[in-house]
Amino acid sequence: MHISEGVLSAPVIAVGWVAAAGGVAWGLRKLQPERIPHVAVIAAALFLAALVRFPIGPTSMHLTLLGLAGVLLGWSAVPALFIALMLQAILFQFGGLVSLGANTTIMGVAALTGGLVFRLFGTRLPMMLRAFASGFMAVVVGTVLLCAALWLSNSDFRGTLPLIAATQLALALIEGVVTALIVGFMARSMPRLLAS
Amino acid sequence: MTPFRPFGAPSPTPSGHPLPQAGEGRESASCQASGIRHQSGIGTVFFAAALWAALWVGSASAHGVGSEGVSEPAEAVRFFYVGGDPMAYAAIKVFSPADDKVAYQEGFADGNGRFAFVPNATGDWRVAASDGMGHRAEAVVAHVAATGGEGANARSEKNTSAENTNAENANANNHAASVRYEGPTVWKALLGLSVILNLALLAQWAVQRSRRNSEGAAHAHQ
Structure with a gap:
């Protein structure tokens, strides 16, 4: 889901940076100081997750x-x-620094959607099912936004659209399962983190 | 049905009229001469066309197809993701040193992310690979004219600017690629983790310092 340099058009890059700056600022504003270590651990997990390839x-x-x-x-x-x-962009060349804003926006919106899906159903659905839906929908939304960014940049990806759909659907299923397993584990071992 | 015609009778023309006989008049004789000249002209044209076709059979077969081996040296590049996985079947565009806008050649990499092309000029050739999912890599191949002798195709890969991917020279020649993939080492991962945790510590320290300052200011105020 990392978009490289030279793929996106200037307007998409600009909009991506503006949205990312707003999201980061709002996220920092909402961040409670005592949760900084918590955020750091999740950021480390996000950083390392890209190295787990299959x-x-x-x-x-x-x-x-x-x-x-x-x-x-x-x-x-x-x-x-x-x-x-x-x-990831600096150390592993996953995505580019110029397209960092767009990448942050795409994945940020995807993550927020995942969180929204998890909270939206409240207690109406089992927690594991909500966690699966959260991981699944995050990837789906991220893929849709990725395709939108490519389309707005006149990047010809129509030929690879079936491949994108197939691989991202598989990834969404895997993400859903992984998210459900982790959330299930956390619900048993450290439910305080999920309640916050 | 064709009517019976005795031997020696004048043969009819295709239209059914009998051919003019001797002494039938100057107009008839003139007509006959004209017809003969006309037939002779057509024959000449046919003959010339046949001769032209025979002489230019090579160009006439340009509508056919054929194949032959090519001895010009090719340049080959391999594109792969960071992590080593090949950019299988990535869309490739090759730009010549003379034209950086219009692609000299387009195609697809093979299943191993490799693509080869035959440059028609010396200079820096730009090869761009895109997998259609936002991943794009570029390689600049410095193509140098063959200096003669077997296998003397002096060549070098100048640089590969990789965004999400890297490219390496995979030509069978003995010229080593100047850029090779350096996998994501444990050290890089540890460096990233270190940066993240240090940022968190810095933020925590800044927050605590801010609180301490505000508490100090409150005490001083009291």
């Missing part, structure tokens, strides 16, 4: 943990994502 068809994917970040951090997921994506 093959899907002719390509390979990596975990994003966007849904989990949204569930655990809410708005604070945006600054955590910004830091993680910046370090």
Whole structure:
């Protein structure tokens, strides 16, 4: 889901940076000081998740943990994502620094959607199911935004659209399962983190 | 049905009229001469066309297809994701040193992320790969003219500017690629973790200092 340099058009890059700056500022504003270590741990997990790759068809994917970040951090997921994506771009060339704003916006909105899905159903659905939906929807929303950014940049991805859909659907399922397992584990071992 | 015609009778023309006989008049004779000249002209044209076709059979077969081996040296580049996975079947555009806008060649990498092309000029050739999912890599191949002798295709890969991916020279020649993939080492990951945790510590320290200052100011005020 990392967009490289030279792919996006200038307006999309600009809009991405403006939205990312707003999201990071709002996320920092909503961040309670005592939760800083909590955010740092999730940012570290987001940073390392991209290194966990697994093959899907002719390509390979990596975990994003966007849904989990949204569930655990809410708005604070945006600054955590910004830091993680910046370090990934600098150290591993995952995405570009110019497109960092767009990447932060895409994944930030995806993470917020994941958190919203988790909270939206409240107690009406089992927690594991909500966590699965959160991880699944985060990837789906992220993929839609990614395609929108590419489309607005006149990037011809129509030929790879079926591949994108297939691989991202598989990734969404995997993310859903991983999110459900982690949230299930946290609900048993440290429910205080989920309640916050 | 064709009517019976005795031997020696004048043969009819295609339209059914008998051919003019000797002494039938100057107009008839003139007509006959004209017809003969006309037939002769057509024959000449046909003959010329046949001769032209025979002489230019090579160009006439340009509508056909064929194949032959190519001895010009090719340049090959391999594109891969950071982590080592190939950019399988990535869309490739090759830009010549003379034109950086219009692609010299377009195509797709193979399943191993490799793409080869035959440059028609020396200079820096830009090869861009895109997987259609936002991942894009570029390689600049410095193509140098062959200096003669077997395998003397002096060449070098100048640099590969990789965004989400890297590219490496995968030509069978013995010229080592100047840029090779350096995998995500544990040290890089540890460095990233260190930066994140240090940022958190810095933020925590700043918050505590701010609180201490505000508490000190409140005590001083009292």
